[in-house]
Amino acid sequence: MALGPLELLTGVNGHARANVVDEKAIAATIAHRPAALDASKLKYTFADTLKPVPPPESLVFGQVMTDYMLVANFDPQNGWSAPEIKPYAPLTLDPTSSCFHYCTNVFEGMKAFLGPDGKARLFRPELNVARLARSAERTALPPFDEKAVLSLIKSLVKLESRWIPKPSGYSMYIRPTIIGTRPSIGVTASDSAMLFVVMTPTGPYFRTPTALSLLAVGESVRSWPGGTGGHKLGANYASGFLPQQMAAQQGYQQCLWLIGENVTEAGAMNFFVVLKRDDGDLDLVTPPLDGTILPGLTRDSCLSLAAAHPSKTTLHGLPNVRLHTHERPFTMRDLAAWCADGKLLEAFGAGTAVIIAPVGRIGYEGKDLVLPQHKGAYGPVTRALWERIVDIQQGRVEWEGWSALCE
Amino acid sequence: MALGPLELLTGVNGHARANVVDEKAIAATIAHRPAALDASKLKYTFADTLKPVPPPESLVFGQVMTDYMLVANFDPQNGWSAPEIKPYAPLTLDPTSSCFHYCTNVFEGMKAFLGPDGKARLFRPELNVARLARSAERTALPPFDEKAVLSLIKSLVKLESRWIPKPSGYSMYIRPTIIGTRPSIGVTASDSAMLFVVMTPTGPYFRTPTALSLLAVGESVRSWPGGTGGHKLGANYASGFLPQQMAAQQGYQQCLWLIGENVTEAGAMNFFVVLKRDDGDLDLVTPPLDGTILPGLTRDSCLSLAAAHPSKTTLHGLPNVRLHTHERPFTMRDLAAWCADGKLLEAFGAGTAVIIAPVGRIGYEGKDLVLPQHKGAYGPVTRALWERIVDIQQGRVEWEGWSALCE
Numbered sequence: 001m002a003l004g005p006l007e008l009l010t011g012v013n014g015h016a017r018a019n020v021v022d023e024k025a026i027a028a029t030i031a032h033r034p035a036a037l038d039a040s041k042l043k044y045t046f047a048d049t050l051k052p053v054p055p056p057e058s059l060v061f062g063q064v065m066t067d068y069m070l071v072a073n074f075d076p077q078n079g080w081s082a083p084e085i086k087p088y089a090p091l092t093l094d095p096t097s098s099c100f101h102y103c104t105n106v107f108e109g110m111k112a113f114l115g116p117d118g119k120a121r122l123f124r125p126e127l128n129v130a131r132l133a134r135s136a137e138r139t140a141l142p143p144f145d146e147k148a149v150l151s152l153i154k155s156l157v158k159l160e161s162r163w164i165p166k167p168s169g170y171s172m173y174i175r176p177t178i179i180g181t182r183p184s185i186g187v188t189a190s191d192s193a194m195l196f197v198v199m200t201p202t203g204p205y206f207r208t209p210t211a212l213s214l215l216a217v218g219e220s221v222r223s224w225p226g227g228t229g230g231h232k233l234g235a236n237y238a239s240g241f242l243p244q245q246m247a248a249q250q251g252y253q254q255c256l257w258l259i260g261e262n263v264t265e266a267g268a269m270n271f272f273v274v275l276k277r278d279d280g281d282l283d284l285v286t287p288p289l290d291g292t293i294l295p296g297l298t299r300d301s302c303l304s305l306a307a308a309h310p311s312k313t314t315l316h317g318l319p320n321v322r323l324h325t326h327e328r329p330f331t332m333r334d335l336a337a338w339c340a341d342g343k344l345l346e347a348f349g350a351g352t353a354v355i356i357a358p359v360g361r362i363g364y365e366g367k368d369l370v371l372p373q374h375k376g377a378y379g380p381v382t383r384a385l386w387e388r389i390v391d392i393q394q395g396r397v398e399w400e401g402w403s404a405l406c407e
Numbered sequence: 408m409a410l411g412p413l414e415l416l417t418g419v420n421g422h423a424r425a426n427v428v429d430e431k432a433i434a435a436t437i438a439h440r441p442a443a444l445d446a447s448k449l450k451y452t453f454a455d456t457l458k459p460v461p462p463p464e465s466l467v468f469g470q471v472m473t474d475y476m477l478v479a480n481f482d483p484q485n486g487w488s489a490p491e492i493k494p495y496a497p498l499t500l501d502p503t504s505s506c507f508h509y510c511t512n513v514f515e516g517m518k519a520f521l522g523p524d525g526k527a528r529l530f531r532p533e534l535n536v537a538r539l540a541r542s543a544e545r546t547a548l549p550p551f552d553e554k555a556v557l558s559l560i561k562s563l564v565k566l567e568s569r570w571i572p573k574p575s576g577y578s579m580y581i582r583p584t585i586i587g588t589r590p591s592i593g594v595t596a597s598d599s600a601m602l603f604v605v606m607t608p609t610g611p612y613f614r615t616p617t618a619l620s621l622l623a624v625g626e627s628v629r630s631w632p633g634g635t636g637g638h639k640l641g642a643n644y645a646s647g648f649l650p651q652q653m654a655a656q657q658g659y660q661q662c663l664w665l666i667g668e669n670v671t672e673a674g675a676m677n678f679f680v681v682l683k684r685d686d687g688d689l690d691l692v693t694p695p696l697d698g699t700i701l702p703g704l705t706r707d708s709c710l711s712l713a714a715a716h717p718s719k720t721t722l723h724g725l726p727n728v729r730l731h732t733h734e735r736p737f738t739m740r741d742l743a744a745w746c747a748d749g750k751l752l753e754a755f756g757a758g759t760a761v762i763i764a765p766v767g768r769i770g771y772e773g774k775d776l777v778l779p780q781h782k783g784a785y786g787p788v789t790r791a792l793w794e795r796i797v798d799i800q801q802g803r804v805e806w807e808g809w810s811a812l813c814e
C-alpha cells in the first residue's frame with residue numbers, strides 16, 4: 001500500500017501544535033489572502049469559427065459539446081485567477097495532479113431551457129451552486145464565491161444560447177466541475193484547483209415513454225453513514241459501474257442501491273413511491289437525507305410541489321387527491337408488502353437529466369417485483385409532477401422564482 | 408441531481424435482453440478483439456537534456472519527478488496502444504473525460520532500491536501489479552496483461568536507475584496509475600483508459616525517528632462493507648482530506664479510521680498492535696481483510712515474517728520471543744483495555760511509503776490513549792520488522808524472492 005509522505009514529513013515535528021497559537025502564521029495569513037473568484041474579471045477569448053448546431057432530433061447526450069467553456073484556476077499563492085470563457089479545448093495537467101490520484105473532484109448537473117420569450121433560463125441554479133460549494137468543502141477543495149460562479153455560468157449560457165434546442169423536452173445540459181490540480185503525489189488535500197464548465201445540447205431522456213427496470217443491489221454499497229453519498233463527489237460514482245454492468249447483463253437498466261435492506265437511490269436518481277392510503281389520499285414517500293442520499297434538486301421540487309397540491313396549486317390530472325409527503329426509510333420488504341397489498345401505485349426516479357422516470361419492475365433476490373403498469377408508462381402522480389416541473393423549467397408556468405433568466 | 412443519460416438511452420429498449428443470446432454480437436466480439444498490452448512493442452523517445460539529480464539529503468517526496476514516464480492508452484476500437492517511455496510531460500485530456508467526473512482512477516505505490524551490487528530492484532512488485540488489475544476490474548476499467556505492466560515498469564526503472572538515491576533508507580517511489588479517459592459525460596463505465604507511470608526519488612519517511620499521533624475518527628467513515636476499501640481506488644482518498652485537516656488542527660498527524668468502534672486503517676497505512684500474552688509470547692494483531700481494509704504489501708510482509716520467526720528466520724533483537732499472528736477485528740475499547748492492563752506493548756502503521764511507523768498516542772472521544780514509549784520511538788517488534796523489510800528491499804538479505812531485479 002502506498003501513501004505520499006509529504007504531509008507526514010511536514011507534520012512530523014508538529015506534535016505540540018494543538019492549542020499553540022502561532023501569531024506570526026496568523027498575521028501572514030491575514031496579510032496574504034488569496035484572491036476571491038471575481039465574475040467582474042471575466043475575460044472572453046472568441047473562436048475563429050463556430051461549429052454547426054446539430055438538428056435536435058439527431059442529438060445524443062454528451063456527443064457534441066458547445067463551442068465555449070468557462071475556466072478559472074486557484075492556486076494558494078494567487079487565489080482564483082480571472083475567469084475566462086474560451087473555445088472548448090483539452091485540459092493540460094501535470095500527471096501528479098490530485099484529480100488523477102486522490103479524486104478530489106466534484107461536479108454539478110444543470111440544464112438551460114429556452115422560454116416562450118426565447119430567453120435562456122436555468123432551473124433553481126442557486127441550489128446547484130450551493131451544493132457545489134458544500135461538495136468542495138467536503139473534499140477540502142478551495143472555497144469560492146457562489147454568486148460569482150452563478151453569474152459566470154449565466155454568462156456562458158447566454159453566450160451559447162444558440163445551442164439550446166427549441167423543442168419542448170429539449171435542453172442544454174451544463175456540467176460545472178472542480179478538480180484538484182495540486183501537482184504532487186503527497187497524500188494531502190489539493191491546495192490548487194480548476195473550475196470548468198462545459199455544456200452539451202440534449203434531447204428528452206426517453207424517445208418513447210418507458211418504465212425503467214431496476215436491480216436492487218445490496219452486495220455493492222454506493223454510500224454509507226459517515227460517507228460522502230450526501231455530496232456530489234465524483235468519487236461516489238466509480239464504484240457503481242461494475243454493479244451497473246452486472247445489472248445490465250441480467251437485463252436491468254439501472255441499480256437500485258440498498259444499504260442493508262434499506263432503499264437509497266436508483267441509478268443516479270432519487271427514488272420515490274406513491275402509496276394508496278386508507279383515507280383515499282396518497283402518500284409520496286422517499287428516503288430521508290441522512291447523509292447517504294444525494295439532496296437532489298428534482299427530489300426537493302417533487303416534495304415541494306406535492307406538498308403545495310391542491311391547496312396552493314393544482315397538479316394536472318389530480319383534481320381530487322391530496323398528496324402526503326414523507327421522507328422516511330423503507331426497505332425492499334416494505335416494497336414487496338406494499339406491492340402484494342395493492343398499495344404501491346407508482347414508483348419513479350427523479351434527477352436533473354431524467355427529470356422524472358417511471359419504474360416498472362425491480363429485481364431482488366432472484367425475483368421481479370412487478371409494479372402496476374400505466375398507459376404511456378407514467379402513472380398519474382409521476383406524470384403530474386413531470387409535467388409541472390417541465391412547465392416551470394421551460395418558463396410556461398411561474399412558480400416561486402424557480403426559473404431563473406440568464407441576464 | 409444530475410446523471411448522464413447515455414447508458415439509459417441505449418438501454419431503454421433492452422428490457423428483454425436477459426437470457427437472449429445475440430449470436431451476431433458474440434461473433435463480432437470474437438472477430439474484433441482489442442489489442443492486448445504488449446511490452447515487446449515498447450517505444451522510447453529520449454529527452455534532449457536530462458535534469459540534474461538532487462543530492463539525497465535535499466529530497467522532499469514528490470517535489471522532483473524523474474526525466475521519463477511510461478504511457479499506454481486503451482480505446483475500445485484499437486485496444487492497448489504500443490507503450491511508450493518518453494520525457495515527463497503534462498497530460499492532455501478532454502474536459503469530459505471520466506477521470507474528472509466519475510473518478511474511474513486506480514493506482515499503486517511501489518519503490519525501487521539500489522542493492523549492494525548497484526542493481527535496481529523492486530519489492531514484491533508482482534503483488535502491486537495484481538492489485539492494480541483487481542482495482543481496474545472493480546472500477547470497470549479495461550483489463551491488461553499483468554506481466555506486460557511489470558516488464559514495462561522494470562524497463563522504466565532500469566532506464567532511470569541513476570535517480571535511485573544510494574543511501575540506505577532512500578528509494579525511488581513509483582506511481583503506476585490508470586485513469587478513465589472516455590470523453591463523454593454519460594454516467595457509464597470508461598471504455599477508454601490511460602496507463603501512466605511516474606517516479607520521484609525519496610528519502611526516509613522520518614528524518615528523526617518519531618512516534619506518530621493518531622486521532623480515531625468514527626464520524627467520517629473511510630470504507631464500508633460492500634464498498635471499495637479493499638481496492639486501491641483513487642476514489643477512496645477524496646473523503647479523507649477534510650477529516651485529516653481536522654485531525655491536524657487538533658494536533659494529530661493522521662486519522663485512525665473506525666467503522667463503528669472497529670479499528671480499520673491508520674491514515675493510508677495498515678494498523679498493527681503487539682500484545683503481551685500470558686505465556687510470555689507476543690501476539691501481532693491487525694484487522695482482517697474483510698473488504699474494508701486495503702490488502703497492503705507491507706502488511707502481508709509483516710505477517711509473513713512474524714510467522715516465520717523464530718523457526719525459519721530470526722528477527723533481530725527478538726531471540727527468545729514467539730510472535731503469534733492474528734487477523735481479527737478489534738475496537739477502540741479493546742485498545743483502551745489492553746493499554747490499561749499493560750498488555751499493549753507496541754502499535755505501528757505499515758505501508759509502502761512509510762514502511763513501518765511506530766504509533767505513540769491515539770486520541771479518542773476527547774482523551775489520549777498514550778502507548779508505551781520506546782527509545783528511538785521504535786519498540787522491539789516494530790524495529791525488528793522494519794529492519795528486516797528494509798534489508799530485504801535493499802538486497803542485503805534474500806527472502807523468498809521478494810526483491811526482484813529490474814533486468
